[in-house]
Structures are given as C-alpha cells and as structure tokens.
Amino acid sequence: MAAENVGGAFLGAVFGEVLKVVTDAIRKAYKFKSELEELKSTLESITPTLQEIEKLNGVLDILGRETAKLRKEMIKGAKLVRKSSKVKRFCFFNRVNYAEKIIKLKKSIERFCNVNLQTQMARDNKRIEIDGPCSVPDSLASTPGLDVPMKELRTELLKDDGMQVIVVSALGGAGKTTLIKKLCADDQVKDKFQENIFFVTVSKTPDVMVIVKRILQHKKKEVLAFQTEEAAINDLERLLKSIGQAILLVLDDVCNPARWETVLFYEDLAKKILRVCKGSPLALRVVGRLLCGEPAAVWQNTVKEWDQGKSIFISGTELLVCLQSSLDALDEEVKECYLDLGSFPEDQRIPITSLIDMWMELYECVEDGLSAITKLHKLSNRNLVNLFIIRKNASDDGYYNDHFVMQHDLLRKLIIYQSMSGPLERTKRLIIDISGNKFPKWWSEKKTNPIHARLLSISTDETFSSCWYELNAPEVEVVVLNLRTTEYTLPNFMENMGKLKVLIVTNHGFLPAELSNFSILGSHSISNLKRIRLEHVSIPSFGVQMSNLQKISLVMCNVGKAFKNSNFQILDAFPNLLEFEIDDCNDLEELPVGLCDIVSLKKLSITNCHKLSTLPEGISKLVNLEELRLASCTELSELPEMVTELSNLKLLDISVCLSISELPTQVGKLSSLETLCMIGCSSCKLPQSLIELQKLNLVKCDEETASQWEPYKTFIKKLKVEVLKEDINLNWPRKLSSLTSELSFSSCKTINNH
The missing domain is CATH 1.20.120 (Four Helix Bundle (Hemerythrin (Met), subunit A))
Incomplete structure (x- = not known):
C-alpha cells in the first residue's frame, strides 16, 4: 500500500x-x-x-x-x-x-x-x-524594525528579471537570519516559489558536495557519493531543470565568502574580519585600531593567522580585558560551570540535561538539576547565555529535557583561548575544533607530554573521516564529541582514560550517524564510566558490559536494531543502571528484553516514541522505580495492571498518551505516588481506587481532565489539581539577540546571508 x-x-x-x-x-x-x-x-x-x-x-x-x-x-x-x-x-x-x-x-x-x-x-x-535538511525555520511572530528592509528585500526578490543573487549583510545579531526567515514566510514569496524554497545553513568550511546532498535529500531524490564538486553541481543542475519553476535558495551564515570571486580586495578582508569579530562592536573597534593605516600585507597576514587558528584575543588587549571582566565578576563555582559551555559548537543549542550530567560528575557543588538550573539563570541574568524552554511548565518536577541554552560565539572563543593559553599539559579543558582532517599541529606531530585536562571536547565537520591520532589524556573525566558525518568511529584513545565518567556524543548533521567502535566502552580500563548521552546516532549493537553505568540517555536515535539483537541482554550490559531515558526514538517498538530485571532502576523515561504500543508485564519487578515517564507515546494502548505493584513509584506521567483509555483498576495500590501528569488525557477513565492514593498531592492535567478529578478531592485531602495549558515555544532554538544594527542588502546575481 x-x-x-x-x-x-x-x-x-x-x-x-x-x-x-x-x-x-x-x-x-x-x-x-x-x-x-x-x-x-x-x-x-x-x-x-x-x-x-x-x-x-x-x-x-x-x-x-x-x-x-x-x-x-x-x-x-x-x-x-x-x-x-x-x-x-x-x-x-x-x-x-x-x-x-x-x-x-x-x-x-x-x-x-x-x-x-x-x-x-x-x-x-x-x-x-x-x-527536513532544507526546510525554512520558523519565523518570529514579532520582528520590530524589520518591516522596511523586509519590504525592500521582497521587492528586489520578486523582480522578474531572471536569475539573481542578493547578499544580505550586517553585523552579528542585527537580525539577518530573522529577516530572511520572515521573507521566506511571506505570502507573496511563497506564492511565487511554492515548495521550491531551500534554506541551507553553511558551515565554517562550506562544502559544495554537502550542500547539494542536502538539497537532493530534501527533494527525496537518490543521493550518491560525489567524487568531485563538479559532479555535485551537475547533479544539482539536472534537479533544478527538472523542477521547471522559480527556485529560491537561501545560504545562511556564509562564513567564508572567499569561495566566490570578489571585486574589491579590502571588501573580502573586511568580511573575514567581520566573521572573526562575530559582529561585536568592541572587537571591531579593537581590530580597527590595530590595522588602521597598515599596508595591505599586514591586513592579509593578520587574517591568514586567524584562518590558521590564531586567536583574535592575542591581537587586542582591550577586547580581552573587557570580556574577561564579565567572567571575573562570577563566583568561582559559576565561572567554572560557564567555561564548560565552550565544549559545544557555535550556534547550537545545548541541552541542559547534558550540562547536568557533566557538572554532577565534575563538581560537588552541583548535586542535582535544580542546582544546575540556578547557575544557568545567574549566567542568563548577566547576558552570558540565552535560555530557551519549549514548554514553560516542564521543569517544576525536575525534568529538564525541554530546556536548552545558547552562548555568544565570541564568548566561546574567549573560553577556548583561556583554555589553551597556558601550557597544554596543564589545561583544565581541552577544546578542539577540527575542519576536514586538519588536526592541530601539536597533536598530529605528537609534540606534547601527557595532558592533564579533566574535560575533552572535539568538534568535527561533515568531511571528517574518523581517522584518529593517539592522544594521551589519562585525567579526562568528561568527553564531549560533536559530529556532522553519517558515519563516525569512537576514538581508540578513550580506552586509556581510566577516570572517564561521562560521554556525550551529539550528531548535528541532518541524517543519523552510524556509530561504530562502541565496544571500546566496555574496556576494563574505563570501568568508571557512569553517564552516557547519545543524540541522533544509529546504534547497530551495544554488545558491551558497563558495570558501573548509572544513566544512559538516547535522544532521536535508531535503537531498534540494537535492542532486537538476540545477543543483547540489557541486564548484562548495564547491571547497575539507575536512570534510563529514551526520547524521540521512532524505531522503538518494544523495550529491550531484560529491562525489567534491572531492579536497581529508579527512573525510567520513554517519551515521544510513537511506535511503542505495550509495556512488558514484568515491569512489576522494578521494585525501586520512583519515576515512570511515558509522555507522548501516542500508540501506547494501556498501562498494564502490573504497574500497580510499583510500591515506590512517586511520579507517573502519561501526558498525551492518546490511546490509553483508562487507568489500571487497582491504581490505588501505588501507595507512594505523589505526582500524576495526564495532560491531554480527558478520554481516560478514572477508577474508583484512586481514593486510596493518600500521598497524591499534585495532578497536572488539562481543563477537561480536571473536571473528572473534582469528586476525588473530597477523599484525598492534600490533592491539588493543576490545570496547565500547553505553552510551546516554536522558535526555541532560533531566538537570537535583540536587533541592534541596521540591515543592508545589495543585489548581485540565491540569497547569501553573511
């Protein structure tokens, strides 16, 4: 069919x-x-x-x-x-x-x-x-100050004069991306280009073959491995001819204009300087003072040094002192936590749950999620980070999967500069960005003694081949790997990290990354590993034993193949697991065999998994389970009666479980239950035994469901029924800083957003 x-x-x-x-x-x-x-x-x-x-x-x-x-x-x-x-x-x-x-x-x-x-x-x-690799991101509902440039840009775009390229340029944070998203959402623009609007965010090292692959993938065309850029361009040309209609291609965040010939020499250098300065007026003033009146050779050499990785902060003391003062004003605990944010790539939202995992192992000062959130609010109040919350009601029970944070790119550069400014062997944080397969010189030439960093972060791009050099870092406790490729091999050098406690692997590409060499995590030499978080990766098989692992989080992963592997027994792999989180894993049809035998488990969270239709009957064996979250598992048909045997369960969340028509008859046996979340469950019947839940003090639900709870308030004296309206921030990863500068655009010959 x-x-x-x-x-x-x-x-x-x-x-x-x-x-x-x-x-x-x-x-x-x-x-x-x-x-x-x-x-x-x-x-x-x-x-x-x-x-x-x-x-x-x-x-x-x-x-x-x-x-x-x-x-x-x-x-x-x-x-x-x-x-x-x-x-x-x-x-x-x-x-x-x-x-x-x-x-x-x-x-x-x-x-x-x-x-x-x-x-x-x-x-x-x-x-x-x-x-949707080339889908246009949601535009903000309110865009003050953009009406005039929007009108001018739309007029220019809709001119019927054949192919044209429009360049939108302004300082960072001025609202270029916001303007372009607003343009793409305009009715006149959509009427002209219809389904042929492609929005591509360009990386620091633009790759034509990667961009073409994204466009072909978006149009659901067969994507082949291109041998040359010319082959990719030819394939794109054939696709565009087959469409036969007007096409709008948006290239956002174009960092390296040198791929296109520019007429003015200084204009090219100026754009590179703007990129390095990240639009900061202070940085521009410092660099301008440094280069003003200097010959072209000095300008060229300075920009060349930046391209080769030399820090902008070396060039300008004023810039370093000013930004450093913002960090020095923080107390030491908060400052240390903030510096760890540099472990994540530029322009990417950082899951707060990742930070919690890191900080709970690195610092005794952070004992739980609430402590981490408090520190992030302090940083937000000082404008050092931006906090984004998808659902505003999602955090008051200690669940932070809908919370994210972003930092300014220039501040991340400051963090990296600070981390790498002293002797490499004594740095606390080793943060490495790799373009293509160009490793730092000290690493590729092995010109270093053992490194004593506690945190290691490595970010690679779409062209990285997973060919690793050896790295001697025996003191590392947290490893953060940021990737963009469809295939990725975990580095062998992790086997020598005997103190490793946390591993975070995040794929920022548009297709799941096939993760290999997973077996290395079962090495006896890294037996202290406690927390693993994997996002947007495909796991062919776990096949390892991690005796001390306490928490595993799988987000937007392909896990079905691994869980169905007849040789995989989750109890053997994670015998002492305390927390198990699976979110938005669309191929999860059933929970892994043996999960209910992990009696140590205290928190089980299976959310947004729409193929999951049943829970195992053996769930009653999880005698220590305190939290069970099943939110938005829309095909989950019922809660088995055996759930009522979970005598230590304090929180149950079945919000938006649309197929659950009734609670278990003996749900009153959940004698420890304190919080019940059932937003969007108005068709779910409530049994009489609910009156036995004398410890139940909070029910979170929608207005329709709340009316069903009114009769039970008479019997459950401390019960509070909290009616919540879904307050979802659709622009959660895209809200940028306020619009502070005017935008300008010039018509040349696709829209490039520098």
Whole structure:
C-alpha cells in the first residue's frame, strides 16, 4: 500500500466522508439540525490544522500515526450521524441521547485539535529541523524594525528579471537570519516559489558536495557519493531543470565568502574580519585600531593567522580585558560551570540535561538539576547565555529535557583561548575544533607530554573521516564529541582514560550517524564510566558490559536494531543502571528484553516514541522505580495492571498518551505516588481506587481532565489539581539577540546571508 493511502490521504478520505454525511443529513432536514450544523462548522474550521498535520506527516514520513485517534473519532462520527438519522420522532429519550452524543463528538474533535495536535505539531516542527535538511525555520511572530528592509528585500526578490543573487549583510545579531526567515514566510514569496524554497545553513568550511546532498535529500531524490564538486553541481543542475519553476535558495551564515570571486580586495578582508569579530562592536573597534593605516600585507597576514587558528584575543588587549571582566565578576563555582559551555559548537543549542550530567560528575557543588538550573539563570541574568524552554511548565518536577541554552560565539572563543593559553599539559579543558582532517599541529606531530585536562571536547565537520591520532589524556573525566558525518568511529584513545565518567556524543548533521567502535566502552580500563548521552546516532549493537553505568540517555536515535539483537541482554550490559531515558526514538517498538530485571532502576523515561504500543508485564519487578515517564507515546494502548505493584513509584506521567483509555483498576495500590501528569488525557477513565492514593498531592492535567478529578478531592485531602495549558515555544532554538544594527542588502546575481 502506498504511503499516501496509509497516511494523509486516508485521513482526508475519512474527513471528507464525515463532512459529506453531515451535509447530507442537514440538507435532508433530518433531526438534530442545529447540532449537526455546529458539527459541520467545527469540521470545516479544523481543515487548516489537518492540512498542516498532513504536511508535517509527509515531511517526516510517519504515515499518519499522529492522527490515528482523530481518524477513529471521524469514523465513529460518521456512524453516529447515520444512526441518528434513523431515530423516530416520537422516541424522545433516543433523540436526547443522540443529540448529546453529537455535541460530545463536536467537543471531542475540537479538544483534540486544540490540545493534542497542536502539541504534536510543535514536536514535529522541532524534528523537521533535522529530518527536513532544507526546510525554512520558523519565523518570529514579532520582528520590530524589520518591516522596511523586509519590504525592500521582497521587492528586489520578486523582480522578474531572471536569475539573481542578493547578499544580505550586517553585523552579528542585527537580525539577518530573522529577516530572511520572515521573507521566506511571506505570502507573496511563497506564492511565487511554492515548495521550491531551500534554506541551507553553511558551515565554517562550506562544502559544495554537502550542500547539494542536502538539497537532493530534501527533494527525496537518490543521493550518491560525489567524487568531485563538479559532479555535485551537475547533479544539482539536472534537479533544478527538472523542477521547471522559480527556485529560491537561501545560504545562511556564509562564513567564508572567499569561495566566490570578489571585486574589491579590502571588501573580502573586511568580511573575514567581520566573521572573526562575530559582529561585536568592541572587537571591531579593537581590530580597527590595530590595522588602521597598515599596508595591505599586514591586513592579509593578520587574517591568514586567524584562518590558521590564531586567536583574535592575542591581537587586542582591550577586547580581552573587557570580556574577561564579565567572567571575573562570577563566583568561582559559576565561572567554572560557564567555561564548560565552550565544549559545544557555535550556534547550537545545548541541552541542559547534558550540562547536568557533566557538572554532577565534575563538581560537588552541583548535586542535582535544580542546582544546575540556578547557575544557568545567574549566567542568563548577566547576558552570558540565552535560555530557551519549549514548554514553560516542564521543569517544576525536575525534568529538564525541554530546556536548552545558547552562548555568544565570541564568548566561546574567549573560553577556548583561556583554555589553551597556558601550557597544554596543564589545561583544565581541552577544546578542539577540527575542519576536514586538519588536526592541530601539536597533536598530529605528537609534540606534547601527557595532558592533564579533566574535560575533552572535539568538534568535527561533515568531511571528517574518523581517522584518529593517539592522544594521551589519562585525567579526562568528561568527553564531549560533536559530529556532522553519517558515519563516525569512537576514538581508540578513550580506552586509556581510566577516570572517564561521562560521554556525550551529539550528531548535528541532518541524517543519523552510524556509530561504530562502541565496544571500546566496555574496556576494563574505563570501568568508571557512569553517564552516557547519545543524540541522533544509529546504534547497530551495544554488545558491551558497563558495570558501573548509572544513566544512559538516547535522544532521536535508531535503537531498534540494537535492542532486537538476540545477543543483547540489557541486564548484562548495564547491571547497575539507575536512570534510563529514551526520547524521540521512532524505531522503538518494544523495550529491550531484560529491562525489567534491572531492579536497581529508579527512573525510567520513554517519551515521544510513537511506535511503542505495550509495556512488558514484568515491569512489576522494578521494585525501586520512583519515576515512570511515558509522555507522548501516542500508540501506547494501556498501562498494564502490573504497574500497580510499583510500591515506590512517586511520579507517573502519561501526558498525551492518546490511546490509553483508562487507568489500571487497582491504581490505588501505588501507595507512594505523589505526582500524576495526564495532560491531554480527558478520554481516560478514572477508577474508583484512586481514593486510596493518600500521598497524591499534585495532578497536572488539562481543563477537561480536571473536571473528572473534582469528586476525588473530597477523599484525598492534600490533592491539588493543576490545570496547565500547553505553552510551546516554536522558535526555541532560533531566538537570537535583540536587533541592534541596521540591515543592508545589495543585489548581485540565491540569497547569501553573511
């Protein structure tokens, strides 16, 4: 069966059938005319939402799973309307009964669209950033100061004079990207270019072959390995000719304009200086004073040194002193935590959960997530970081998976400069950025003694081949690996890190990275490893034993193959696991065999995993489990009755588990339960045994669900029912600093955003 018949088109067919049945019933003047007219109005009003959901389903190739429950409601609705038309006029009670059912159906559809689908659309928008490699990011609702340049830019773009290139340039933070996103969302622009708007963020070392691969992937074309840039360009040319319509290609964050011939020599150097200074007025003033009046050779040599990795801070004492003063004003504990943020790449959101994992092992001052959040708020208040929260209500129970932080690029450069300014052997943090396969000279030539850093961060780009040099760093406790390739090999030198406690591997590319050499983590020499976080990688097999591992987090990973491996026994691999998190892993259909045998487990979080339909009956064996989170597992059909045997369970979250129709009959046996989250679960029936939950003090839910809890307040004296509205920040990774400078653009001959 074709995908479209399973997914969006099937929903459209069901929707059309219900609307037709209702319209016919009204036209034939059947009973319940007013109720049916209201139902018809509701069905017509949700059309835009359904169209958007189907669009997202098509982009993500999830075949309509998100709308499974809505389809069921529609099918039931069609049957209900047909039955109601057969009710006799004199059957008063039947008429009242059917009228109430039609009204209930209308409210159910409205509630589902206003709460559940909006939540899922927000999550899908988040995932499109990875799965749709050239999708246009969401634009801000309010963009003060951009109306005039927006109008001028739109006029220039819509000129019907053949191919053109428009360059948008301004200082960093001036709002260039915000302006371009606003342009791409403009109705006139979308009307002209339709589905042929490609938004590509260019890396520090732009690779034409990588850019072409992204465009082909976006158009769902076969992507072959290009041998040369010319072959890639030829393939792109064939694609563009086959489209046969106007095309808008946006190149955002173009860092190295030298790939295009420029007319003015100084203009080229000026753009490079702007890039190095990251738009900072202070940095520009210092560099301007340094180079003012100097001959062209000095300008060239200075920029060449920066390109080769020499720090901008060496050139200007004023810049270093000024930025350093911002760090020196911090107390020592907060300062140390802040310097660790340099472990993550430029312009990328940093998951707060990653920072918590790092800091809990590096510093005794950070004992839990709340302590880490407090420190980040202090940094935010000093404008050293920007905090982003997808759901504002998501943090008050100690769950921070929806929290992220970003830092200014220039401050990251300061962190790296500080880390590398002293003797390499004595640095606390070793932060390395590798372009292509160009390793730092000291590393490739092995010109160093053992390094005593406690934190090692290595960032590589799309062209890195995973060919590693040896590195002697026996004191490392935290390793952060940032990658962009589709294949990645864990470095062998980690085997010599006997004090390693935390490993964080994050793929920032648009396809999952196939992770190999995973077996190295089972080496006896690194038996102190306690925490692992893997994001957007594909794990063919775990096949290792990590006896001291306490927490493993898998985010947007392909795990199905590893978990189904008959040789994999999770109890053997992680016998002392305390926390297990799986988020947004779309190929997870069932939990790994033996998971319920890990009796040490205290926290189990399986969220946004839409293929997971059942929990194992053996879950009752997790006698020490204190938190069970199952939020947004939309196909999870039920909570097995055995869940009620978890006598130490304090928190249960089944929010947006749309297929769960009732709580277990004996849920009252959860004698330790303190918090129950069930947002979007208004169709879930509440059993009588809930009155036995005398320790339950907080229920988080939506307004519809809250009404069902009113009778239980009489029996559970301390119960507080908190009604929450989903407050989702769709612009979570994209909010930049305030617009401080004017934008300018010049028409040349795609849009390049420097």
